[in-house]
Amino acid sequence: MSEPILELRGINKSFGPVHVLHDIDLTVNPGEVTALVGDNGAGKSTLVKCIAGIHPTDSGEVLFEGQPTHIKGPRDAAELGIEVVYQDLALADNLDIVQNMFLGRERTKAGLLDETDMEQAARKTLASLSVRTVKSVRTQVSSLSGGQRQTVAIAKAVLWNSKVVLLDEPTAALGVAQTRQVLDLVRRLAEQGLGVVLISHNMNDVFEVADKIACLYLGRMAAVVGSKDVTHGQVVELITAGRSGDLGIARPEAATI
């Protein structure tokens, strides 16, 4: 197996008295989809936000390509090549696809926006992901369907030669056909050699695209297993009880303290 691109060691995070993440260890390998599963409130989104630099971590180490790094803000994460696609999309409705994809990192020529260059780059990226449902890259985001928006959000993440893409429930609130598109897209990201972290509640999605599954239980990493080594039922048990047979936290009672 190749060297992990992103490695978390002993991450802790509290919001005031609430200890949300306990000693989280996680490795993300390039070319692999790592699914991050867990019940509501298990800390999935918090973990992603810690990696993305939105929340500072209390303790623990983050290694990127083997080097220890300190991610202090979204810009640091972006500079390393970590991109996040959020649950609530984070697209500006009143801008078009190109404007959204380059938001905050516009290409300029002599201080002015280089629209044609950005438009061409956006089209190239969408085409490389075989996105075919968007008619024109100058369409306003407000007139796109949910699946198309998710596609744009993901394409935005890959535009930056990123190395790790974190997807926070990309298929929630999508129809069957649209979910299909997004999952294909997720698979394609991994095939392009990116490290992909996928948060999902949907076991079918997880088993379809993930290479390994990391289960969070009440802020602890219950188990990290290969998706071929476990069954549906085992993962559900890990999510709901934190253990399943030999897998998971030894004494789940301890975790509730």
Next chain:
Amino acid sequence: MSSEEASMTNTTETPDQESPQQGAISDFGIDTTSMSTGEAVRDYWARVRGGELGSLPALLGLVVLLIVFSSLSDTFFTLGNLANLLQQGASITIIAMGLVFVLLLGEIDLSAGTASGVTASVMALHLIHNGNLLGGMGDTVFYVFCSLLVLAIVLSALMKVWAGTALSAIALVIAAVGIPANAWLEMLLAVCVGAAIGCITGFLVARVGIPSFVVTLALFLVWGGVVLQFIGQGGTLGLRDDTIFNVANGNLNFVGSWALFVIAIGGYAAVVLMRHFSRLRKGLVAQPTSLVLAKIGALALLAAVITYALSLNRAPSNLVVIQGVPYVVPIVLVLLVIGTFVLDRTSYGRHIYAVGGNKEAARRAGINVERIRMSVFVIASSAAAIGAIVYSSKVGSVDPNAGGGNTLLLSVGAAVIGGTSLFGGKGRLRDAVIGGAVLAIISNGMGLLNQPAAVVFIVTGLVLLLAASVDALSRRRAANAAR
């Protein structure tokens, strides 16, 4: 809605059949072709139906008003009144252009009117007391004034709004050094004081986090009081200076008028055509060349007619000659061009739209949202100061009511009538100009028809209400279309 779903499933059912032509068409095939005129018109119509009205309702309203007033009043469509109209509407339009920046973020600046009054009175004090603001204001007031300027410098530096810092610093230098009166210096001082006011407003909104409605409502009262303090109850500060008088009342000469025409239309054509052909060259979607040329031609024709009309003698008596394009026209045009350029062609402008559309998305994209929010108030107050120069010049004096009354409401009205959304994220600078023209025509036309002020107010208010309803309804329509 159902057709959209259908097209979605269609495209997803056939992802693997990659016959080359099909692949080429589906990979943004539409993007690479030049649109035909019919397509361009249909595209525009589809957007209008989808709720993106822009300034269309205001333009229609403008035409209707022009027809109604020309038919009802003999004097309305005369050369003298046309020029008068431009001069009357200019100050409101300029303040409205500044407010568009604030409205784009979904914020409001209720203090722009009285803030403009403050800048006008500082300008007048500096002129009358020959640069001795200390003498003009009195010790205490002067020191408070200077310390507020220092505060503005500190706050804007803290937020890295460097333009605000620089302008506030210039204001402080001019105030403290006491350079003898000079019309250009006074106007610069007014704009700089405006910027300083904007720094304070912007800091309170963006950093302290008080809703802009409350901050500016409070400051509306404060600045109103400050104007009163500067001028004194019942007093008036006369502006006896030719340069300042000419800002709103002077005209370009014959050569100047046509030079303006050539520069404005030539510049517009150059920018539009350069962009058009660069898009065509790179194979990006573009409007048909004939349509672009027709647009430029129509605008050039309109501008030529207006320039020609304004360069005729329009004096009511034979004793004097009044001709040429009023100075306010190039002033408004320059501000419009600069502002539009900033909004459309720079990252800063893009970020304003982004923050107005989705603040959280902008923050996650690494945009400094606080800085953007503060800076728009600096722009609004500076523009308000330019508006103040124009209206003070028109009247020839500054009274304690300067910028009070309905200056602000008309300015906000102008922006909204033109098509700027009060909900943020949508609007362009030209909206303010079109809306300003609508309001100027209403008040001018009603005046010529000898309607009492009561009726003018009621009609203006109703037009504003109508514009706000159009905004709200078109938004709802757009939201429905997206579902």
